[in-house]
Amino acid sequence: MPTHRPDDSRASFAGAADAAAQRQRQIQQESDRREARPSGAQPEDEGQAQAAPGPGRGEPQPPLPQQHLQKPGLQQDMELQPRSDAPHYESSRKLQGKVALITGGDSGIGRAVAVLFAREGADVAIVYLNEEEDARETCRLIEAEGARSLAIAGDVKDFGFCKQAVEATVRAFGKLNVLVNNAAFQQHAKDLDALSEQHFDETFRTNVYGYFHMAKAALEHLGRGDAIINTGSVTGLRGSKELLDYSATKGAIHAFTKALAHNLVDKGIRVNAVAPGPVWTPLNPADKPADDIKDFGASTDLGRPAQPEEIAPAYVFLAAPSCSSYITGIVLPITGNAGDGA
Numbered sequence: 001m002p003t004h005r006p007d008d009s010r011a012s013f014a015g016a017a018d019a020a021a022q023r024q025r026q027i028q029q030e031s032d033r034r035e036a037r038p039s040g041a042q043p044e045d046e047g048q049a050q051a052a053p054g055p056g057r058g059e060p061q062p063p064l065p066q067q068h069l070q071k072p073g074l075q076q077d078m079e080l081q082p083r084s085d086a087p088h089y090e091s092s093r094k095l096q097g098k099v100a101l102i103t104g105g106d107s108g109i110g111r112a113v114a115v116l117f118a119r120e121g122a123d124v125a126i127v128y129l130n131e132e133e134d135a136r137e138t139c140r141l142i143e144a145e146g147a148r149s150l151a152i153a154g155d156v157k158d159f160g161f162c163k164q165a166v167e168a169t170v171r172a173f174g175k176l177n178v179l180v181n182n183a184a185f186q187q188h189a190k191d192l193d194a195l196s197e198q199h200f201d202e203t204f205r206t207n208v209y210g211y212f213h214m215a216k217a218a219l220e221h222l223g224r225g226d227a228i229i230n231t232g233s234v235t236g237l238r239g240s241k242e243l244l245d246y247s248a249t250k251g252a253i254h255a256f257t258k259a260l261a262h263n264l265v266d267k268g269i270r271v272n273a274v275a276p277g278p279v280w281t282p283l284n285p286a287d288k289p290a291d292d293i294k295d296f297g298a299s300t301d302l303g304r305p306a307q308p309e310e311i312a313p314a315y316v317f318l319a320a321p322s323c324s325s326y327i328t329g330i331v332l333p334i335t336g337n338a339g340d341g342a
Contacts, residue, residue, distance in 0.1 A: 108281025
């Protein structure tokens with residue numbers, strides 16, 4: 001099947017995407033300086049991730065590799081690669097003939113969702129910032145499932161780019177049926193005084209405005225039976241003391257999901273969200289210092305972070321009319337804890 005690669009869309013929005021990545025690195029570097037921890041430090045007690053029970057194979061559990069990535073964070077640079085291939089997941093062609101657009105689709109949860117959507121029969125476009133190698137690998141994985149891919153680079157804070165990304169998807173594949181809003185910016189701050197206005201603005205404009213822009217751009221192409229799926233977070237359900245801004249955006253996304261579901265119900269467009277707990281993706285090693293990553297996810301009831309392939313089937317469920325035609329306005333928590341709810 002034909003392969004679609006970044007072309008004029010990359011050229012048109014490359015400057016804005018690179019500027020956004022540089023701005024995020026500056027926020028990260030300021031956070032690193034405040035905490036006076038050397039980037040990439042490797043403490044003496046660094047351990048190897050052990051296997052924990054999972055879906056058909058041992059899933060890595062703490063201690064995890066202690067690594068600090070430069071933002072926006074490249075999956076290809078991670079010492080322990082997140083699992084996106086879901087070999088235990090068998091297709092029943094639930095998305096046959098559908099077209100999906102996934103923001104933040106180059107790595108982590110976005111990549112895993114892209115793989116399963118393709119396995120279920122959908123052609124998949126991904127939006128990414130400037131992580132070229134990760135985007136190429138995701139396209140390779142989509143095509144390995146027998147689907148067509150399209151990779152579009154740019155910054156979701158820009159409505160003009162979001163509109164262009166939707167139009168490029170429709171030009172390439174003829175339609176759009178599923179929008180997955182997944183792109184996110186996350187950088188911890190120890191306390192409120194350490195949270196600058198620039199940092200706060202970057203988080204809100206990426207995580208909330210980006211979802212708003214993409215939904216607005218996609219709406220004219222979506223019809224009855226189609227779906228919008230937003231990525232929320234356990235932090236939007238319970239809060240996180242060092243992620244004040246990120247938690248606030250995820251809470252806003254949950255409310256936006258429920259309100260938009262009411263708004264679009266007469267059009268037959270379903271709107272839902274998935275609220276993951278800790279997931280092993282580039283987002284977290286590109287946030288926390290290396291010595292804080294060792295125990296990532298250890299405080300969950302399951303004692304480990306999820307792998308992206310464990311979260312992705314929820315997106316298939318919410319995208320496929322055969323599974324969720326009577327479901328709209330929900331926030332589905334997948335947190336590794338008993339009792340977390342929306």
